[in-house]
Amino acid sequence: MSSTLRHAGWVLRGNPVTAFAAAGTFLLVAVAVLAPWIAPYDPITSNVSNALKPPSAAHWAGTDQLGRDIFSRLLAATRLDLTIAAAAVSLSFVAGAVIGSFCGYVGGRLDRWVGRLVDVLMAFPLFVLAMALVAALGNRVENIIIATAIINLPFYIRFARAEVNVRRHAGWVEAARAGGDSHAAVVLRFLLPNILPAMAVQISLNLGWAILNAAGLSFLGLGVQAPTPEWGIMVAEGARFIGTGQWWLVAFPGLALMLAVLCFNLLGDGLRDILDPRMRT
Amino acid sequence: MTEPLLKVENLHVSFSTRGGIVEAVRGVDIEVAQGGTLAIVGESGSGKSVTAYAVTQLLDRSARIPSGRILFRGDDITRASSSRMNSLRGAAISMVFQSPRTALNPIRGIGRQIMDAIEAHQNLPKAQVRARALELLEAVRIRDAAGRFDAYPEELSGGMCQRVMIAMAMACNPSLLIADEPTTGLDVTTQKTVMDLLARLTAERNMALILITHDLGLAARYCRDVVVMQEGKVVERASTAELFGNPQHPYTRKLVAASPTFESTVDDLVGEAPRPPAPAIARERGAPPLLDAEGLVKRFGDVAAVDRVSLKLGRGESLGLVGESGSGKSTISRMICRLVDHDDGRLLFDGEDIGSIPARDFHASPRRRDIQIVFQDPHDSLNPRFSAFDCIAHPVKRLVKPQDAAELKRRVEEAAERCGLPRDLLGRFPHQLSGGQKARVGIARAIAVEPRLLVLDEPTAALDVSVQAVVLKLLDDLRRDEGLSFLFVSHDLNVVRMMCERIVVMRQGTVVEEGASKDLFTAPRAAYTRELLDAIPHFEPQRALAG
Numbered sequence: 001m002s003s004t005l006r007h008a009g010w011v012l013r014g015n016p017v018t019a020f021a022a023a024g025t026f027l028l029v030a031v032a033v034l035a036p037w038i039a040p041y042d043p044i045t046s047n048v049s050n051a052l053k054p055p056s057a058a059h060w061a062g063t064d065q066l067g068r069d070i071f072s073r074l075l076a077a078t079r080l081d082l083t084i085a086a087a088a089v090s091l092s093f094v095a096g097a098v099i100g101s102f103c104g105y106v107g108g109r110l111d112r113w114v115g116r117l118v119d120v121l122m123a124f125p126l127f128v129l130a131m132a133l134v135a136a137l138g139n140r141v142e143n144i145i146i147a148t149a150i151i152n153l154p155f156y157i158r159f160a161r162a163e164v165n166v167r168r169h170a171g172w173v174e175a176a177r178a179g180g181d182s183h184a185a186v187v188l189r190f191l192l193p194n195i196l197p198a199m200a201v202q203i204s205l206n207l208g209w210a211i212l213n214a215a216g217l218s219f220l221g222l223g224v225q226a227p228t229p230e231w232g233i234m235v236a237e238g239a240r241f242i243g244t245g246q247w248w249l250v251a252f253p254g255l256a257l258m259l260a261v262l263c264f265n266l267l268g269d270g271l272r273d274i275l276d277p278r279m280r281t
Numbered sequence: 282m283t284e285p286l287l288k289v290e291n292l293h294v295s296f297s298t299r300g301g302i303v304e305a306v307r308g309v310d311i312e313v314a315q316g317g318t319l320a321i322v323g324e325s326g327s328g329k330s331v332t333a334y335a336v337t338q339l340l341d342r343s344a345r346i347p348s349g350r351i352l353f354r355g356d357d358i359t360r361a362s363s364s365r366m367n368s369l370r371g372a373a374i375s376m377v378f379q380s381p382r383t384a385l386n387p388i389r390g391i392g393r394q395i396m397d398a399i400e401a402h403q404n405l406p407k408a409q410v411r412a413r414a415l416e417l418l419e420a421v422r423i424r425d426a427a428g429r430f431d432a433y434p435e436e437l438s439g440g441m442c443q444r445v446m447i448a449m450a451m452a453c454n455p456s457l458l459i460a461d462e463p464t465t466g467l468d469v470t471t472q473k474t475v476m477d478l479l480a481r482l483t484a485e486r487n488m489a490l491i492l493i494t495h496d497l498g499l500a501a502r503y504c505r506d507v508v509v510m511q512e513g514k515v516v517e518r519a520s521t522a523e524l525f526g527n528p529q530h531p532y533t534r535k536l537v538a539a540s541p542t543f544e545s546t547v548d549d550l551v552g553e554a555p556r557p558p559a560p561a562i563a564r565e566r567g568a569p570p571l572l573d574a575e576g577l578v579k580r581f582g583d584v585a586a587v588d589r590v591s592l593k594l595g596r597g598e599s600l601g602l603v604g605e606s607g608s609g610k611s612t613i614s615r616m617i618c619r620l621v622d623h624d625d626g627r628l629l630f631d632g633e634d635i636g637s638i639p640a641r642d643f644h645a646s647p648r649r650r651d652i653q654i655v656f657q658d659p660h661d662s663l664n665p666r667f668s669a670f671d672c673i674a675h676p677v678k679r680l681v682k683p684q685d686a687a688e689l690k691r692r693v694e695e696a697a698e699r700c701g702l703p704r705d706l707l708g709r710f711p712h713q714l715s716g717g718q719k720a721r722v723g724i725a726r727a728i729a730v731e732p733r734l735l736v737l738d739e740p741t742a743a744l745d746v747s748v749q750a751v752v753l754k755l756l757d758d759l760r761r762d763e764g765l766s767f768l769f770v771s772h773d774l775n776v777v778r779m780m781c782e783r784i785v786v787m788r789q790g791t792v793v794e795e796g797a798s799k800d801l802f803t804a805p806r807a808a809y810t811r812e813l814l815d816a817i818p819h820f821e822p823q824r825a826l827a828g
Contacts, residue, residue, distance in 0.1 A: 171662030172672075175726065177620050178654050180644045180679030193666050 018270025024263035096156020104164030144223030292349035320500030392430035498818030550750035601777035604787035
């Protein structure tokens with residue numbers, strides 16, 4: 001373990017961009033966990049007499065049309081957005097890695113059929129799928145998570161399939177068979193752990209996407225509902241006031257979104273360097 | 282004496298890496314005269330390739346030449362400008378690389394690639410360049426050169442690709458040709474034709490040849506002078522006859538001793554007193570052979586990769602399976618290990634029909650433990666995310682099912698110890714181990730479950746010759762001490778002869794010849810066996826030096 005930490009330290013020192021991304025990610029997660037305690041105001045209680053105030057010492061990011069403190073709402077929204085993104089990505093990662101690994105290992109007819117299904121799935125725009133799901137199952141956050149997970153699934157399936165496919169004839173895979181493991185055990189215990197470093201990169205990039213997706217869906221009014229603080233809704237509500245010069249309603253949630261996506265994207269490459277044992281000596 | 286064509290003086294090459302500066306070449310002097318042939322011999326990491334790359338300035342960016350001079354026809358080209366080097370490379374100094382398939386451009390026809398090589402240095406009309414390229418293809422004996430002019434590299438065999446590479450290197454009649462392991466990865470008969478061709482063409486054109494190789498036999502057969510390198514330094518230089526007849530440096534002696542010849546035994550390779558041959562284990566009357574394979578067939582599509590092959594292997598016996606690539610020997614070893622299913626035939630292990638158990642279910646069979654395999658590439662056969670301990674422990678956990686962690690640990694350490702693997706290496710990951718250590722882990726893993734039959738699929742093909750010697754010795758000891766039966770698969774007849782009492786020669790999925798190792802070597806019956814024996818590059822070191 002200490003060698004992993006030392007290696008991580010080495011990667012971060014040699015790569016300030018990754019260090020920045022890691023710090024940003026850490027900050028986001030900390031905010032998500034601590035939001036209720038560090039928010040200076042209640043993110044939901046409205047105070048109309050204080051509406052549409054520009055950023056000031058009392059309200060760092062200004063107030064919205066109902067007089068709510070935007071900074072507090074931003075903090076509270078971090079938790080919801082990260083939860084949605086993490087849940088969606090975990091779902092699609094677990095399902096995609098297992099399905100893709102088996103396709104890559106078994107090949108043949110299974111591989112061809114799953115491949116075509118994935119193609120069909122990739123042709124669906126996220127918003128259409130989400131609307132269909134919401135229409136069928138109801139406008140709930142869970143369904144938004146499922147929609148996002150399904151949309152991301154093809155990437156994981158293809159990725160895992162390709163990574164396993166190049167390794168399936170490796171000597172150590174045959175050795176595992178000779179060592180008494182069944183095909184399923186070889187896939188789950190030998191091949192999956194070996195493709196994890198590469199997939200971790202994908203996960204990190206995907207988290208950024210998933211956050212954007214979640215925000216995009218609530219921007220359209222799907223999933224998360226109005227007084228709940230959420231970056232997408234905040235942008236949607238604030239958009240009405242751009243024309244009259246109240247820019248802070250949109251700018252701050254937009255910046256938060258950008259920072260989150262940027263951090264996760266930059267973290268991807270750094271993660272790969274940290275997780276790949278061959279990079280360690 | 283005339284000025285040498287190439288003179289390398291006190292060359293140092295270092296690489297800056299994460300771990301600091303690594304000195305790959307530490308003061309090398311080399312001289313080659315016009316028309317001379319020089320072999321640079323050494324094991325991996327000896328700096329032999331780096332030396333050659335330094336001459337052509339094809340070194341990696343992280344490389345530096347802190348001191349030393351490279352003189353080509355008397356000119357110092359050590360730090361020549363890239364435009365000067367571009368005009369030299371190909372025209373005056375050419376290289377033939379190790380893996381022809383990756384050195385050729387996969388999306389360009391072979392004829393075009395040769396034309397490119399000519400056009401890089403000569404301004405000639407297209408038709409003339411084309412005619413010259415065709416001539417070159419014919420010179421390297423590409424059959425139907427005109428018809429294959431537009432063929433892509435993947436349509437040609439490895440040997441053919443290497444001939445195209447040679448044609449490219451010859452395109453502008455360079456005066457120096459550097460061949461970096463030109464036949465590694467090729468079959469032994471292909472190796473012979475490629476090397477014969479290379480030697481003939483360079484001699485005809487009075488080119489100097491630098492052959493970089495790990496194979497002493499190849500160096501002895503094709504070069505007049507030899508330089509032996511170890512850890513970035515030249516340890517010995519001499520004419521071929523002198524060097525192999527009377528090696529001076531201890532490292533050279535070790536290397537010469539470790540190279541298998543027609544007469545050497547496993548003990549010779551590591552410089553030990555010879556022991557009597559392994560005593561055959563008497564077969565009980567009426568007891569079935571340990572392995573009895575009959576009429577094995579494996580088809581891939583319409584092609585029979587293995588066509589009705591029958592093998593018998595007794596207890597404690599060692600059977601060699603020899604053949605070139607595509608002979609089906611690896612497929613047979615996997616069928617016998619029950620890793621792939623056969624399409625037809627019968628497979629009996631100790632009288633029990635194991636062929637009827639599908640390969641996918643064989644992992645649960647009690648016989649799984651009895652048949653183990655050691656793979657070709659020790660690096661590729663270890664899970665990169667497992668430590669050496671985990672690699673060896675995995676089959677023990679699955680197949681022996683030890684009572685507790687202490688028993689597991691004891692078994693793993695015992696297996697490692699029998700393979701000469703120090704205990705403190707067990708915590709390391711494969712990438713932290715050397716090739717020989719990885720090979721030991723692979724063998725320890727196979728014997729940890731106490732199998733009765735060990736299938737060895739080219740266990741030393743990826744190893745340096747001195748490491749190969751030690752690994753062969755280890756395998757021989759294991760067999761003597763534990764009464765294991767070996768199915769030894771290899772392309773190297775010398776190695777198989779030392780390790781096995783009987784040999785089966787295969788070609789294109791069928792058995793060509795079968796017989797006792799001694800007879801097969803002294804009186805081969807099949808023409809193909811003779812051809813194989815003939816193609817082995819060898820030298821005859823004086824036997825006196827062993828004693």
